[in-house]
Amino acid sequence: MELIAETRSVNQILSPNKKYIVPRFQREFSWDDEEIGEFWDDIVQQIRIEDERLVPSEYFIGCIVLVGEESKASYQIVDGQQRLTTLTVLLRCIISRLKELNDDAAANALYANVIEGTDNDGNRYFKLVNETPKPFFQNELQSIEPQHLSKAKTTEERLLQAANTRLKKRIESYKPKGFSDLDAVKAIREQVLNNLKVILVTAKDEDDAYTIFETLNARGISLTSVDLIKNWIFKNYSDKHPHDNAKDVWSQIRHDTAKYSDLETFFRHYWNSRYAFASNDRLYKSFKDQLRRGRISEARDFLLEIRSAASRYRKIGQPTESDWPVQREKVIARSLALINQYRVTQVRPFLLALLEARENKNIGQSDMVAIVQNIEVFHFLFSSLCQERASGLEGTYTRAAKQLYVAGGDKAKVLSAIKILNNALIRKKPNQQKINSALLGLSFSDGNDSNKRLIQTIYRKIEQHLLKTTELIPGSFSIEHVRDQSTGKAWMHKIGNLLPLDESINNRIKAGLSFEQKKIHYTKSKLKVVEHFLSCNLQNTWEEDDSKRWFSEVTTLLIDSTELKQI
Numbered sequence: 183m184e185l186i187a188e189t190r191s192v193n194q195i196l197s198p199n200k201k202y203i204v205p206r207f208q209r210e211f212s213w214d215d216e217e218i219g220e221f222w223d224d225i226v227q228q229i230r231i232e233d234e235r236l237v238p239s240e241y242f243i244g245c246i247v248l249v250g251e252e253s254k255a256s257y258q259i260v261d262g263q264q265r266l267t268t269l270t271v272l273l274r275c276i277i278s279r280l281k282e283l284n285d286d287a288a289a290n291a292l293y294a295n296v297i298e299g300t301d302n303d304g305n306r307y308f309k310l311v312n313e314t315p316k317p318f319f320q321n322e323l324q325s326i327e328p329q330h331l332s333k334a335k336t337t338e339e340r341l342l343q344a345a346n347t348r349l350k351k352r353i354e355s356y357k358p359k360g361f362s363d364l365d366a367v368k369a370i371r372e373q374v375l376n377n378l379k380v381i382l383v384t385a386k387d388e389d390d391a392y393t394i395f396e397t398l399n400a401r402g403i404s405l406t407s408v409d410l411i412k413n414w415i416f417k418n419y420s421d422k423h424p425h426d427n428a429k430d431v432w433s434q435i436r437h438d439t440a441k442y443s444d445l446e447t448f449f450r451h452y453w454n455s456r457y458a459f460a461s462n463d464r465l466y467k468s469f470k471d472q473l474r475r476g477r478i479s480e481a482r483d484f485l486l487e488i489r490s491a492a493s494r495y496r497k498i499g500q501p502t503e504s505d506w507p508v509q510r511e512k513v514i515a516r517s518l519a520l521i522n523q524y525r526v527t528q529v530r531p532f533l534l535a536l537l538e539a540r541e542n543k544n545i546g547q548s549d550m551v552a553i554v555q556n557i558e559v560f561h562f563l564f565s566s567l568c569q570e571r572a573s574g575l576e577g578t579y580t581r582a583a584k585q586l587y588v589a590g591g592d593k594a595k596v597l598s599a600i601k602i603l604n605n606a607l608i609r610k611k612p613n614q615q616k617i618n619s620a621l622l623g624l625s626f627s628d629g630n631d632s633n634k635r636l637i638q639t640i641y642r643k644i645e646q647h648l649l650k651t652t653e654l655i656p657g658s659f660s661i662e663h664v665r666d667q668s669t670g671k672a673w674m675h676k677i678g679n680l681l682p683l684d685e686s687i688n689n690r691i692k693a694g695l696s697f698e699q700k701k702i703h704y705t706k707s708k709l710k711v712v713e714h715f716l717s718c719n720l721q722n723t724w725e726e727d728d729s730k731r732w733f734s735e736v737t738t739l740l741i742d743s744t745e746l747k748q749i
Contacts, residue, residue, distance in 0.1 A: 185383055185384070185385055186383070186384045187381055187382070187383045187384075188381070188382055189379055189380070189381060189382070190379070190380055190382040191375065191376050191377070191378065191379055192269055192296075192374055192375050192376075192378050192380075193295075193296070193375040193376050195246070195266075195380070195382065196269075196273075196295070196296040196309055197295050197296060199255070199299045199300070199301070200255065200256060200257060200299070200309065201255060201256035201257070201299070201307060201308075201309060201310075201311050202248070202256070202257050202259055202266060202309060202310050202311065203256055203257065203258050203259065203311045203312075204258075204259050204263045204267075204310075204311065204312040204314070205258045205259065205260075205416075208259065208260075208263050209263075209406075209409055209412075210314055210315075210336075210337070210338040211263075211264060211267050211312075211314075211315070211338050211341055211342055212264065212338075212341065213264055213268060213341065213345060214341060214344075215344065215348060217264075218268065218344075218345050218348050218349065219348070221265075221268055222272075222348075222349065222352050224241065224243070225241070225272075225370065225373055225374060225378070226352075226356060226370070226373075228240075228241045228373055228377065229358075229369050229370070229373050231358060231360075234360070236358060236361060236365060236366070236369035238369060238372050238373035238376070238377040239373075239377060240377050240379055241373075241377060241378055241379065242379050242380070242381075243265060243378050243379070243380055244262070244265065244380060244381070245261065245262065245380065245381045245382075245383060246259070246261065246262030246265065246266065246380045246381070246382050246383070247259075247260040247261040247262060247383045247384075247385070248260065248262075248382065248383070248384045248385075249384070249385050249386070249387065250384060250386075251384075251386060252384075255301070256311075257384070260385075262380070263312075265380075266310060267310065267312065267342070268345060269374065269378075270296075270297065270309075270310045270323075270324065271323055271342065271345050271346050271349060272349050272374060273292065273296050273297060273374065274293075274297060274323055274324065274346070275346060275349045275350045275353055276292065276353060276367060276370060276371050276374070277289045277292050277293050277297070277326075278350065279350070279353050279354065279363075279367045280292065280364075280367060280368075280371075283363055283364045283367065285364060288368070290326075292371065293326055296309065296375070297309060297324060297326075298324075298326070308320060308324050310324070314338060314429075315336065315338050315339045315342060317331070317332050318332040318333070318334055318335070318339045318342070318343075319339070319342055322334075322343075323342060323343075323346055337440065353367060353370060356370065406446055406462075407446070407449075407462065407463075407465035407466035407469070408445055408446050408449045408465075410466045410469075411449070411465075411466060411469050412432065414469075414473075414481070415428065415432075415481045415484060415485050416428055416429075416432075416481075417481075418480070418481035419480075419481035419482045419485060428481075428482075428485060431485050431486065431489050432485070434489060434492070435488055435489055435492040438489075438492040438493055438495065438496045439492055439495055439496070439499070441499075441500060442496075442499030442500050442522070443495070443499055443527075446462060447527070448491075448492065448495050449465070449488075450462055450465055451495070451527070451530040451531045451534060452488065452491040452492075452495070452531075452534060453465060453468065453469070454531040454576075454580045454583065455491075455530075455531035455532065455534040455535045455580070455583040455584070455587065456491075456534075456535070456583070456584075456587050457469075457472050457477065458471075458472065458584075459577065459580045459581075490538075491534055491538075494534055494537040494538060494541075495530070495534060497518070497537060498518055498530055498533045498534065498537070499522065499530075501514075501515040501518040501519050501522075502515060503515045503516075508547070510547060510551065511547060511550070511551060513551060513554075513555060514550070514551060514554045516655070517554045517555050517557070517558035518533075518554065518558075520558050520562065520639070521557065521558050521561055523566075523635075523639075524561050524562065524565045524566040525565075526561045526565050528572060528575045528576040528579055529557055529561070529575075529579050530579075531576075531579055531580050531583040532557075532579040532580070532582050532583040532586070532603065533554075533557075534583065535582075535583035535584075535586040535587050536550070536553065536554070536583075536586065536600075538586075538587075539586050539589075539596055542591065544589070544590070544591055544592075544593055544596045545593070545596050545597070545600070549597060549600060549749055552604075552747050552749050553600050553603070553604060553749060555747070556604055556607060556746045556747055556749075557607065559643075559744045559746060560607045560610075560611055560746060562639065562643070562744065563611060563612050563617060563744055564610065564611065564612055566636060566639070567612075567617065567620045567621075567636065567640075568612045568616050568617065568619075568620045569620070570612060570616075575610075578603065578606055579603070582599055582600075582602065582603040582606075585598075585599035585602070586599050586600075597749075600749055601749050604746070604748070604749045607746060608746050611746060614737075614741060617737065617740065617741060618737055621640075621677055621733070621736070621737055621740070622676070622677075622733075624636065624637060624676065624677055625672075625675035625676055626661055626675055626680060627663075627667050627675045628667065630675070634661060637661060637677065637680060638659070638661065638682070640677075640736070640740055641659070641682040641711055642656045642682075643740065643743045643744060644711050644736070644739045644740060644743050645682070645709055645710055645711050646743065647739065647742060647743030648710035648711060648714060648739075649710055656709070657684075658685070659682040659683055659684055659685065659709065660682075660683055660684070660685040660688045661680050661681070661682065661683075662680065662681045662682070662683040662688050662691070663675075663679055663680060664679050664680070664681055664697065664700065664724050664729070664732075665679050665697075665724050665725075665729070666693055666694065668693065671726075673726050673729055674729075676729065676733065677733050677736055678729030678730055678731075678732045678733030678736070679729045679732075681704070681711075681712060681715055682709055682711060682712065683704070683707055683709070683712065684707055684708075684709070687703055687704075687706055687707055690703060691703050696722075696723075697721075697722060697723055697724035698722040698723075701716060701719075701722075704716055711739075714735075714739075715732065718731070718732065718735055719732070
């Protein structure tokens with residue numbers, strides 16, 4: 183491998199007539215306000231006041247790795263695109279500030295030097311070439327005058343716009359005492375162009391870039407496993423004619439996972455569901471091992487496989503009933519939504535494998551519904567109500583996912599894998615004592631509503647159980663204090679003193695009514711659980727002992743309603 187490494191200033195990098203191209207495998211621009219702020223502070227802190235002058239000083243900002251040759255017209259950026267993009271935005275902001283201060287000559291000279299170049303035929307081009315945020319980046323941030331033709335639509339474009347706004351404000355507010363605004367902005371220009379220094383490393387070909395990319399990761403540079411795997415895909419799926427399909431497919435994968443997960447978490451769940459269990463920091467090593475063993479498809483097929491998984495992952499992380507048009511299966515969407523409500527993600531590798539098995543018709547409808555419902559009920563008790571430690575669960579789900587994948591079209595083996603998982607959940611399910619203890623710890627009042635959603639879920643499960651059907655969904659309801667909470671005793675905030683009630687009915691119950699008077703309002707409710715409450719409480723008074731009896735009844739009903747089914 184032939185490498186050249188040398189110290190260069192920003193001016194030495196950008197002033198020659200060279201294009202710096204962000205290649206397809208690179209990550210999108212991702213610097214947020216904190217990183218932009220730190221970058222700005224690093225710049226201006228190097229400018230000192232000496233002898234009534236603003237004096238810049240040298241400052242090292244890291245390593246930039248390029249692929250290409252000095253004799254060629256362009257380089258590919260392997261590492262450093264975040265810094266080069268930010269520097270381009272910053273320099274463009276300096277140009278705008280020079281124009282505002284009526285120094286058009288300095289502004290135009292800087293623009294021609296570092297933002298826009300001209301080839302031997304007089305054709306103009308931007309020195310930093312990035313296809314991903316096109317045309318927003320080019321029209322609105324690189325152009326000598328914003329075109330007002332493009333709006334920031336993607337996350338990357340919004341971050342670029344935010345960086346531009348923040349840097350413009352920082353430049354405008356940089357006002358060293360005793361110096362004019364023009365002196366200040368020219369000092370920033372001098373600091374950036376000639377005193378920010380980088381180690382510039384260049385390699386001759388893309389294979390070397392791939393090796394450098396991996397080596398940087400091994401040295402602790404912040405390249406994720408997904409970056410490296412994406413690099414392998416793009417390197418080996420290099421056909422861009424008639425269209426760069428790889429880039430479009432990757433964008434679709436990112437879009438399908440963006441609203442409910444980060445890309446790295448999705449990819450780890452996908453990987454664990456199909457190949458081998460790996461933590462984030464060992465994911466790329468696991469990928470290389472599977473690649474060496476010949477278990478990874480060709481780059482195009484591998485990419486399309488990931489896209490299919492991302493589509494299933496969307497159904498898990500953002501479920502809708504339209505994903506399950508068959509009436510009997512709509513309960514799956516509701517169960518998945520509840521699993522997300524409980525903030526449970528360890529189960530996703532298994533769910534990915536399960537959805538694939540269902541798509542391939544390797545699992546029957548009733549078994550599919552049963553296992554998803556059981557997983558939801560288990561995590562309601564285990565994760566949400568009892569808040570048990572989840573140690574070992576991710577491994578359990580991953581092993582079950584691998585068993586589903588290995589089973590392929592063998593329906594008997596698919597069912598066996600599901601039964602093994604189901605039995606593991608039954609064994610790990612919290613017992614009655616733990617459930618009772620967790621219920622005792624719940625309370626709800628006007629001053630403390632942190633358990634409100636959980637209590638509503640408890641009563642919704644009981645209502646569903648009493649209705650004896652999964653097709654009717656209990657609607658929304660408020661939580662009624664049977665004995666007014668205003669008296670302030672602790673037992674009045676507990677489950678034994680709480681009852682679900684339609685909000686319109688609850689609003690008509692005035693403070694201070696006796697239990698006998700309240701029961702008249704309760705009879706207007708259509709909820710089965712309220713009907714059950716009235717049948718259990720024929721007395722006309724309500725005291726602490728009565729609330730204890732109702733607590734015991736609620737506990738029994740909840741345990742009955744959260745029984746895990748055998749498969």
